[in-house]
Amino acid sequence: DITAQHIEQTEREQESALLADILSHIPHSVFWKDKNSVYRGCNERFLRDANLKSRSQVIGKNDFEMPWGKTDAENYRLYDAKLIASGKSELNIEETQSRADGSVAHVITSKVPLRNRKGEITGILGIYMDISELREAQMQLEDQQRRMGAASKMAALGVLAAGIAHEINNPLAIISATCSYLEEASAQGTLGRPELENGLAVVDKTVNRIAKIVRGLKAFTRNQSKEQMRETPLAKILDESFELCAERMRACDIQFIRPELPEAEMLFCRESEISQVLINLLNNSVDAIASLDEKWIKVGLAVEEGFSVLTITDSGPGIPEAVRAKIFEPFFTTKDVGKGTGLGLSISLGLIASHGGTFSYNSASPHTEFVLALPRAKKEPQKERAA
Ligand SMILES: Nc1ncnc2c1ncn2[C@@H]1O[C@H](COP(=O)(O)OP(=O)(O)OP(=O)(O)O)[C@@H](O)[C@H]1O
Ligand SMILES: [Mg+2]
Known part of the structure; x- marks a missing residue:
């Protein structure tokens, strides 16, 4: 019996050593909190993000006491509360994490409820990945x-x-010629009302032609990042x-x-x-x-x-x-x-x-x-x- 107990204990120890090993080596930050969003533990990477030395500096703290800003903390707690209320995981939350050195990291976080044997929610397990470089x-x-x-x-x-210069030059030449003609006719006193109206109609039509090209140019060159x-x-x-x-x-x-x-x-x-x-x-x-x-x-x-x-x-x-x-x-x-x-x-x-x-x-x-x-x-x- 004692041997059996001993074997069971060794197995349990091996298992928790393996778990600890996994936690410290996975390339993600991991933390867990109780139902009131108070930290109960974390892995090394999380400590590094928080710029803290030991877990004792994390355990017992809430997000407002951590180095991230108030807005971040409020946001984290909002998702915690949502998860506690619904009992459902919150997956792939895109959020920011202001760090002690003044930088702001972009992270993708997933949170799942932790439950006791009876199935009651006892806390929150969170895991996040830093995607700042990817975003950059x-x-x-x-x-x-x-x-x-x-x-x-x-x-x-x-x-x-x-081509466009040519397109604008042609009508300009027409306008110029029409104006010269009208001027001359007027100077010679031969400018009747029909000639004047004809001339003006030509100018009007030709101006429209230029305006159309300019409109096209404007539409084309519009700053598209603002459009x-x-x-x-x-x-x-x-x-x-x-x-x-x-x-x-x-x-x-x-x-x-x-x-x-x-x-x-x-x-x-x-x-x-x-x-x-x-x-x-x-x-x-x-x-x-x-x-x-x-x-x-x-x-x-x-x-x-x-x-x-x-x-x-x-x-x-x-x-x-x-x-x-x-x-x-x-x-x-x-x-x-x-x-x-x-x-x-x-x-x-x-x-x-x-x-x-x-x-x-x-x-x-x-x-x-x-x-x-x-x-x-x-x-x-x-x-x-x-x-
Ligand atoms: N209407 C077409 N007829 C025949 N080949 C075409 C036609 N449109 C595109 N191509 C071929 O596709 C290639 C790529 O076209 P694309 O418009 O991407 O570049 P480009 O016209 O060579 O250069 P850019 O548009 O940057 O001045 C062309 O070099 C040409 O070989
Ligand atoms: Mg082309």
Whole structure:
């Protein structure tokens, strides 16, 4: 009997030594509290986070007596209370932990109830993981992506700049000539009311033309980090994007075919981003077909449940399979150094994904074709279904 007792005790000792070993070696911080959120124990890592030397400095304390700030402490106790009241675990809570050295760590915490043999809750077991570095890396990545997006947008605009200058210069020349004519006619006393009205109508129409281009430029260059998602007519986005590329297409003698867009077709989007995607696609198509015999770019629209599906097709024969596999990768380009950065499609993919849409290459088409599914503004599909 004594031997049996002895064996049992040794086993128990081994087991608790193993547990202690696990607690001190797992790469997580572990603590436990009683029902009143008073600390009853912790592992070494937790001590380190609290900048304390021994467990005796933790045991018996509540969160307000620990080195973290009042807000953190209140937050921790809120989850403790919730868990004690419901008896349910609180998993993957994202919270902060202000440390003694002034730094603020981001942690993911899970708390489970501790129970006695009768099943009554006696306390809380908590375990958390420090995700500060991960978060920092994530933020840096997002920041870099934003910068890349902005750089690529400016590069796309650079390609179009000469065309846009031309687009503005032409109407300016028309306005200037009309004014000269009116001035001369007036000086010679031959300016009748019909001539004046005609002249003014020409100026008005031409000014509108410039205004349209400037509007497109403004929509395109809007600071997208501040731009909110809002209902925007698809026709407006397509018009303004096309306006910016129009002269480049004309210079290459490319025919642009677009559908009559229903005015009510509304997207829920950040306009400058959708415009950036369309301009990337149009620029790519111009690059691809400029030297072909048959030169056209066609936009098509299909309306599906919740989505406006745009197809952008050019007269090119499609992208060879080996190239196709890589076109959405950042920095993949088949263009000369200084001509393409290889960012257009990868950034476009990110922008469309952030809208909850999809963006893909259609390899079933005999011509080069990209398909964009963009979320429609909510109320429209219902209206149509009722009609
Ligand atoms: N319409 C198209 N026809 C043929 N090839 C295309 C077409 N669109 C894209 N590609 C191919 O995909 C590659 C990647 O396109 P992407 O827009 O990402 O970069 P890029 O146009 O080379 O450079 P950037 O857009 O950064 O100036 C292109 O280099 C080209 O090989
Ligand atoms: Mg491109």
